[in-house]
Amino acid sequence: MATMKAIEIKDGKGRLENLYIADIPRPKITGAQALVKVKAFGLNRMDLLQREGKYPVPPQAPRTLGVEFSGTIEELAGDSESEFKVGDAVFGLAYGGAYAEYIAVSTHMLVHKPDELSWEECAGIPEVYITALQAMYLIGEFEPGKSILWHAGASSVSIAGQQLSRVNGASEWYATARSDDKTDFCVKELGAKAAYNTKTTKWDEEVLKATDGKGVDIIVDFIGPDTFAANLNAIARDGRIVNLATLSGMKLKDTDADFGAFVRKRVRYEGSSLRSRDEKYQGKLRDQLVEHALPRFKDGSLRSIIEKVYPWEQIQEAHRQMEANLTKGKLVCIIS
Structure with a gap:
């Protein structure tokens, strides 16, 4: 053998x-x-x-x-x-x-x-770019002119996703991370309009300010419970939230999530794997x-x-x- x-x-x-x-x-x-x-x-x-x-x-x-x-x-x-x-x-x-x-x-x-x-x-x-394309196109229904936010912005999938956002015609893209070093990387190296440190800012409120209250059309999330409520706040009407992982755990704990956003904004929140x-x-x-x-x-x-x-x-x-x-x-x- x-x-x-x-x-x-x-x-x-x-x-x-x-x-x-x-x-x-x-x-x-x-x-x-x-x-x-x-x-x-x-x-x-x-x-x-x-x-x-x-x-x-x-x-x-x-x-x-x-x-x-x-x-x-x-x-x-x-x-x-x-x-x-x-x-x-x-x-x-x-x-x-x-x-x-x-x-x-x-x-x-x-x-x-x-x-x-x-x-x-x-x-x-292969893994990171195919995952990013799946999130953007097959689930997020991305089209040129839409805006998008990538959580865990310095992760390999989000690095790929921010590059794809740029070359495929996103109107603007944003990112989050857990350190200033990583948020600076997303802005300076990957061209994000803004990136927010989730430890020191209320990133969803900052996204709404940056988009004149509209929110972003697509959010790609790897965090899960800890970003659930803020995702619903930061998503735009007819937006798509794509969940690919649950790095913050498997259970929703105490949350002030506005479930009315699902109806009011016509939000689709969809999980997937590759x-x-x-x-x-x-x-x-x-x-x-x-x-x-x-x-x-x-x-x-x-x-x-x-x-x-x-x-x-x-x-x-x-x-x-x-x-x-x-x-x-x-x-x-x-x-x-």
Whole structure:
């Protein structure tokens, strides 16, 4: 049986010290899959939760962590998309398995790597940009001229979302974060009209002031209970609030939320996820990435912003940096 090196978790779950490199069976491909030799993989907050046994992993996912990667195609199954050939440089999104030398992944979720981008840059694109596009277009019903606010503004998804807001014609975009350093980053580096420190300001009231009382058309939220009431205050009439995570917990506690806003403003408040979606749905999002973003990466108007690149032997240190919650960009590991 062919083997490969991959990052395993001692005892199946636990602290970052449980991560180590081991030999495991190389995956076999079927259907429309490709076997990709991984050059680099991106880290995501879900990886921390999965490592701790707190993430609902899809049944088709291998036990190995990691959902985004770049590399070269080693082998193709019989039903793979015809535009891909053995030897092609690609990047893509998978249900799991990217923390390894090889990954089995549907060709419906692969994208040809542009010559203009590095392996590391490409490994930091799929999860965050596809998630941002899903929030904007499929759920938020974004159109040019609409305004949008991105919570957790220095997170990788919101960094991608603010860039997409700019190049796809948002009238204006805003952000929130929990430090002045991060709010300054959103304004100075990403072009937000304003960004608000949620620890020191009533950000919803500031948004209403900045929009002459109208509010924003779309809010993309990762926080959950702690932003629920303020989201309803800051959203515009016929607005869309997209919830992608619940970083502040799972339960609504004491709240002064104005539930009348749902009727008065005709608000839609919708939750979503990406990893649990079927291959057809994810394939549509892959196509959106190719249509809305890939040409912009080639001409430089969109960037894959990398905070730090680690050799994969330092995976524990990479997880430690992500846990510190101080990053303003992607963490990426390379496999030598």
